[in-house]
Amino acid sequence: MIGAAYDYMKGSSISSTKHGRLGGATYHQVSLGVDYSLSKRTDVYxxxxxxxxxxTDSTGGEAHAAIYTITPSDSNHQGVVRIGMRHRF
Structure with missing residues (x-):
């Protein structure tokens, strides 16, 4: 099984709107996953x-990448790879 996703988020910046400027952070995220069954109950992914x-983020600073469940990046981009094996009992 193969899956792919693209997520786009646009947020407003509170500090930017106080000064009459439109602002906010924009996030683009791409995901790709592959799952292969070894048997009825075991797969690798x-x-x-x-x-x-x-x-600009909601604090008025430069936006930083932050993938859910991972420590936020110190920069504006971040990548993560997860490899695993699952066995259902």
């Missing part, structure tokens, strides 16, 4: 995600 952030 590989999943990768990449996120790119731009603009």
């Amino acid at each position: 590989v999943m990768g995600m990449y996120q790119h952030a731009s603009g």
Whole structure:
């Protein structure tokens, strides 16, 4: 099984709107995953995600990439790869 996803998020920046400017952070995230069954109850999988952030976050600072469950990046981009094996009892 193969799956792919693209997520786009645009947020407003509170500090930018106070000064009468439109602002906010924009996040683009791409994900790809592959799952292969070894038997009825066992499979292996590989999943990768990449996120790119731009603009100003809600604190007025530069937006940083932050993929869910992973420590936020110090920069505007972040990638993660997950490899695993699952066995259902």
